[in-house]
Amino acid sequence: MEKPLMRIDILTLFPESVEGVLHGSILGRAVKKGILDIRCTQIRDYTDNRQNQVDDYPYGGGFGCVMMAQPLKACLDAVIRDAGERRRRVIYLSPQGQPFTQETAKRLQRDYDHLALVCGHYEGVDERFIEACVDEEISLGDFVLTGGEIAAMAVADAVCRMVPGVLSDPQCYIGESHWDGLLEYPQYTRPESWEGRPVPEVLVQGDHARVERWRRLKQLERTRDKRPDLFAAFRPQTKEDRELLKKLQNGHGQKRLTEPLSCRPATEEDLPGLMKMTDRAAASCGEPAEALIRKAIAQREGFLLMHGDEIAGCFALESQPEPLYEQISDGKWSDLAAACVLRFLWVSKEYRGSGTAGEMLRQIHTETIRAGCRCVRTDIPAKNKALQKFLRENGFRYRGNLTLPDGAPRQCYEIVYKEKKA
Numbered sequence: 211m212e213k214p215l216m217r218i219d220i221l222t223l224f225p226e227s228v229e230g231v232l233h234g235s236i237l238g239r240a241v242k243k244g245i246l247d248i249r250c251t252q253i254r255d256y257t258d259n260r261q262n263q264v265d266d267y268p269y270g271g272g273f274g275c276v277m278m279a280q281p282l283k284a285c286l287d288a289v290i291r292d293a294g295e296r297r298r299r300v301i302y303l304s305p306q307g308q309p310f311t312q313e314t315a316k317r318l319q320r321d322y323d324h325l326a327l328v329c330g331h332y333e334g335v336d337e338r339f340i341e342a343c344v345d346e347e348i349s350l351g352d353f354v355l356t357g358g359e360i361a362a363m364a365v366a367d368a369v370c371r372m373v374p375g376v377l378s379d380p381q382c383y384i385g386e387s388h389w390d391g392l393l394e395y396p397q398y399t400r401p402e403s404w405e406g407r408p409v410p411e412v413l414v415q416g417d418h419a420r421v422e423r424w425r426r427l428k429q430l431e432r433t434r435d436k437r438p439d440l441f442a443a444f445r446p447q448t449k450e451d452r453e454l455l456k457k458l459q460n461g462h463g464q465k466r467l468t469e470p471l472s473c474r475p476a477t478e479e480d481l482p483g484l485m486k487m488t489d490r491a492a493a494s495c496g497e498p499a500e501a502l503i504r505k506a507i508a509q510r511e512g513f514l515l516m517h518g519d520e521i522a523g524c525f526a527l528e529s530q531p532e533p534l535y536e537q538i539s540d541g542k543w544s545d546l547a548a549a550c551v552l553r554f555l556w557v558s559k560e561y562r563g564s565g566t567a568g569e570m571l572r573q574i575h576t577e578t579i580r581a582g583c584r585c586v587r588t589d590i591p592a593k594n595k596a597l598q599k600f601l602r603e604n605g606f607r608y609r610g611n612l613t614l615p616d617g618a619p620r621q622c623y624e625i626v627y628k629e630k631k632a
């Protein structure tokens with residue numbers, strides 16, 4: 211049988227806590243296939259004293275015990291003898307080591323085929339063992355664990371999943387978070403709509419090039435939002451990345467959600483704030499914004515999405531039928547009798563791209579169900595392609611056309627929510 215592509219030895223006082231984890235699931239299958247060889251060795255078996263003592267009091271006094279160099283070195287020698295000639299790296303897991311990253315994992319997988327991972331315990335290990343035997347110290351992060359086992363398992367797992375044949379395809383790990391300094395794009399699976407949250411439409415349209423572009427944009431966007439430190443260090447290598455970054459920068463100055471949005475009915479006192487945010491309102495509603503807002507407030511059908519004290523967005527949802535909707539052309543509504551009418555939805559300019567619109571759609575869903583309906587209908591300017599796209603991407607279906615009394619052409623959209631199973 212050929213040599214496994216990667217051998218991992220974990221030197222530990224607690225082999226049983228490591229064995230199960232590294233021999234289960236994906237790594238376990240790769241071990242069975244002979245791609246990986248993962249072993250745990252009990253350091254205590256290599257003591258040269260009758261009590262099998264592995265630790266002792268620290269010179270100079272202080273709390274706890276320190277692991278002795280002798281059993282560690284004897285254990286490591288035995289492991290090295292057994293593994294034979296290989297490209298080896300002896301690693302001591304330590305809070306004092308370099309923080310472990312995907313780049314470290316890539317380097318270890320690329321440059322070595324034998325990793326000896328030494329786990330300390332108690333107060334740590336005798337410094338002379340580190341000086342004499344260790345090639346590299348790796349830390350799982352800036353915190354202190356009781357032992358090196360969890361860190362050793364993390365290193366072994368991250369390295370081994372990149373060994374050829376362990377995962378079904380290199381594409382499984384290429385492009386994941388941290389592969390090229392960015393986080394991964396958001397992922398979705400069935401059903402297409404879950405609790406009023408539809409999958410972004412681009413993902414179900416089958417246009418592979420658009421999906422790829424959308425995913426890359428999301429990678430950049432969420433790295434900027436979740437890990438500004440990584441984003442600052444990211445250097446675009448392709449023309450496409452440079453273009454996407456420009457697109458993101460155009461949205462600079464936008465507010466980020468630093469706390470969950472809350473939803474409440476709009477009141478008269480909100481009117482001045484609402485008027486400030488409805489910059490494009492008249493254009494999209496076919497009526498002056500102020501009149502619409504006043505009507506919504508008076509009928510208690512206007513709602514605000516609040517980010518702290520700021521209005522991030524607003525919508526008006528009526529539970530009365532709209533007589534004009536009897537006369538749509540080029541299509542028809544669903545058969546549902548009880549429908550709410552979405553009069554308007556606006557997101558404040560500074561909150562565009564922050565996720566406010568998505569949250570608003572969830573609130574529209576909630577309010578619709580609360581009003582005893584399962585369906586929302588709306589009409590929007592036939593010219594407003596951006597709003598049409600937004601509605602389609604969020605589960606609304608185009609149902610036909612309508613002409614307002616002033617002659618303005620409108621497109622009609624509808625969303626029907628699935629009934630919850632009892």
Ligand SMILES: C[S@@+](CC[C@H](N)C(=O)[O-])C[C@H]1O[C@@H](n2cnc3c(N)ncnc32)[C@H](O)[C@@H]1O
Pocket residue numbers: 302303304305306328329330331332333334335348349350351352353354355356357358359361
């Ligand atoms: C309680 S710690 C000892 C910490 C040590 N006294 C210090 O302050 O640097 C015991 C063992 O846990 C492991 N360990 C603790 N934190 C770790 C981390 N962040 N990364 C990797 N290993 C860690 C090391 O193997 C260490 O020898």
